[in-house]
Amino acid sequence: MAPAPLPDDDSRPVVLDRRDGPFGEVVLRRHGELLQIIANGCFLMDTSDGRSERLLVTAALDALDDRPDPAVLIGGLGVGFSLEQAAAEPRWGRVTVVEREPAVIDWHRAGPLGARTAPALADPRTELVRADLLDHLRTASATYDALCLDIDNGPDWTVTSGNDGLYSPTGLATCRARLNPGGVLAVWSAQPSEDFPRKLRNAGFTDVRTREIPVARGVPDVLFLASHHLARQSA
Structure with missing residues (x-):
């Protein structure tokens, strides 16, 4: 009797590409209709939802004033949700995406x-x-009205070595220096953080707030928003 064929379903992921990159192994795989990115054996993201990644860009724009043609920097290309959202919004004058x-x-x-x-x-x-x-923020001459950062899993849980430097006091100070006055820093996180708002305030940001976005399973995604307002000069 011939063996039964394997079921033709979407229950098992299929690896589309595997690379040894400068920061470890990265894998692109297909699981049913979803595309997934795996870094150093840890699941990072897929194309299943994207609400919080899109909201990262929308919330930053909503927090700006009515300045013409604001410039946004998106830190991390990922599967492209934030880029798509920015390109769909005609108010943005310049969209820079940094991916390593x-x-x-x-x-x-x-x-x-x-x-x-x-x-x-x-x-x-x-x-x-x-x-x-972080290298780009240190060396680029351009400034931005919004920084939308989706790097690793957020400030409290980084998978790739070196990413935690972005969320350090020095890294946050670098972000603030790259923002135009009145600009907005928006940070995506895969989980809440009690300590990160304090770090933002210590780095000189104001109007620090958090927004939780429910997900299908597990803890909610979180957006941290903070503004860069110059201190008023005393008379």
Whole structure:
């Protein structure tokens, strides 16, 4: 009797690409209709939802004043939700995306993720920069009205070595220095943090607030928002 064929279903992920990158192994796989990114064996993100990643950009824009053509920097390309949201909003005058993983950039430019993000990447306002985000913030001459950071799993749980430096006092001070007056820092996190709002205030940010976004399973995603207002000069 011939063996029964394996079930033709979507129960097992299929690896589409596996790379040894400068910061460890990164994997793109398909699980049913979803595309997933795995870094050093840890699940990072997939294409299942994206509400909180889109809200990261929307909330930053809502927190700005009515200045014309504000510039936004998106830290981390991921599966492209934040980029898509920014490109869909005509108010943004300039959209810069900083991503340090060559594989992730390739998957968007010439791979399966490009089916989602090709129009956003082709938008003349969009610039895709391959760089470590903190290095870019330290060395770039441009300033921004909003920084929307979706790096690793957030300030309290980083998978990749070195990412925690972005959320350190020095890293937050670098973010603040790159913002125009009245600008907004928006940070995505996979979990709440009791300590991070205090770190933001200690770094000189004001109007620090948090927003939780429920997810299907587990703790909610969290957005941290903070403003960069220059101190008033005494008379």
